Amino acid sequence: MDAESKQKHVHEVFESIAPKYDMMNDIISFRRHKAWRRFTMRKMEVQPGQTSLDLCCGTCDWTIALARASGKGKTVGLDFSRNMLDVGQAKVNKLGLGGQISLIQGNAMDLPFEDNSFDYVTIGFGLRNIPDIVKTLKEMKRVVKPGGKIFCLEMSKPTWQPFKAIFYFYFEKLLPLLGKWFAKRQDQYRWLPESLKTFPDLQELAELFRTVGMRNVKAYPLSGGVGALHIGTKGNEGA
Template structure:
């Protein structure tokens, strides 16, 4: 089952990469940019540090991290879609950023040593991995003690009527927009399914806890359609 999901997700993102950014802005009403800015504020990044952007996709969050850590810091961006990385690489070259390394790799098996990074981000990527807890444990492993993980993801609103409208939008409208603007109906049906099946804020917080993170802070966004989970790898006891 995990292998089937991995192959499916790889196919989806290899297919939709050309208009991924445009579609993100369209289907989120440009809110994903606002949400990412809030996530960056939660991270409170210090210059000169090391950061990892897991499931970096087309690189927007990677670039924000690189600008925040500055020329004395370094950012790694990792994704398993070569086509998404090609878009990210083009953006980074345009920005003339020399403090970023992009890696084609698997979030389930991060190719980094233990205790490497001060910050890790993952934006709209956790719902697409075969096993959420495995990825969270891998991120925990590569974070330095006292380092933080910031996860921006879709969630499950709890407001009556609004909730029903939200899922109707994801089930019917989003795939239709995908077909009209990107010729990708089935791929956007998959994105609806991955959102529907993803844990809500409470269940995801529990997974963070199982992975070892503490404390874990949750910021609900736009009536609960998305959420930021900001979590710390406990520092070593002196």
Template sequence: MDNEISNVKHDGRSPKEKYVHSVFESIAGKYDMMNDILSFRRHKAWRKFTMNRMNMRQGDTAIDLCCGTCDWTISMAKASGTGEIVGLDFSEGMLEVGRGKVAKEGLQDHIRLVQGNAMSLPFADNQFDYATIGFGLRNVPDYMQVLREMKRVVKPGGMVVCLELSKPTWQPFKFLYYFYFEKLLPLLGKMFAKRYEQYKWLPESLKLFPGREELAEAFRQTGLQEVQAFSLTGGIAALHIGIKENLDV
């Protein structure tokens, strides 16, 4: 991939959206295996920590943006028990893998998978208890627009949650990490998934993405309240949580 991907629109989709879409269509079948390999299975611990922080109750509803192969969507469906959980993604290939996992868990009556764009959600205002995005915000052309959409579709008092890769700050760790992330990781992508360019996208996508404090500020600028930001595994990942104002309380 070149570094020239901008957000200029031509035929409705920006070059970044088109490129990201092609990346995920191409790696969908290997996505779950590569997640385990590349993160040394740390993503499982991050997801567990996130679910604990969300503290979902029976019957809660959620929309999981950029749901991909549905790991988080499935966890929320299990935690909520009865509330409808929507998973939204623009890659049919990723959704297809997710659909298989949802069926295997017997959750197909409980999870609705929708092909759509996180930049413009096909849902009314104030509908869900939670809006989540896992490792997706870094991939969209305008993360502020996506945060505004997440805030729009959650009910007053609802929670907007983002789990995403972030930028470690401690110098010795930072040096080692970036060596791994920028140099070794694309090689592992080539070795295990036969995709080099697609895995080079991962470090590229983080370069223009805000660090932990900046993203917390973006949550506040969107109008979200009680914003919390958690650093995970030395800052490699971060969890951000914000609440939509509830004027009734």
């Protein structure tokens, strides 16, 4: 699948699954995604007043966590799916955070922000869906402030047996059936295992962070390597 076809396909997938996205995340991850995000927030140590950009923000759970952690710090969520953003905006409004959180429909490979704009730039469960990973990481680095950090929370690839075999059986065979049963979207949930096949593993993604110029790169496997957290710091010399 070429870059344009992938982008179109992924957009269609997320537009269609938006209403049941949160429910399905809980089901297919056994709620581990919530524990992973809590771990990530502890690593971030967000301070009052700090600013964040959350890419591929989806239904905005991480965006909301960032806003709450920063007190009154400006928080921006960006996603290419209008339907996902509509679900997220409803959450933001319900919590009374509309004055602090701004949601924007946009492209993670071409961010509409000035250089050195945010203390943190995050992306959760979205990088593997973007056609050009390196371009996205470069954009994340560009808009984060000198000394600021980028965080990527994503699915990854277990390496030890027999857990690896069990994971791939579940991921490739059972997960689409869960999509069929609970969300009436079997074809869309086939995309999740497909998207992981060509995605970099833990160390490969860490190396891409270094390739774009991020410093002090750290990579943490989560739940036996099913997920991964990558952290990089932008040097004080700027972009």
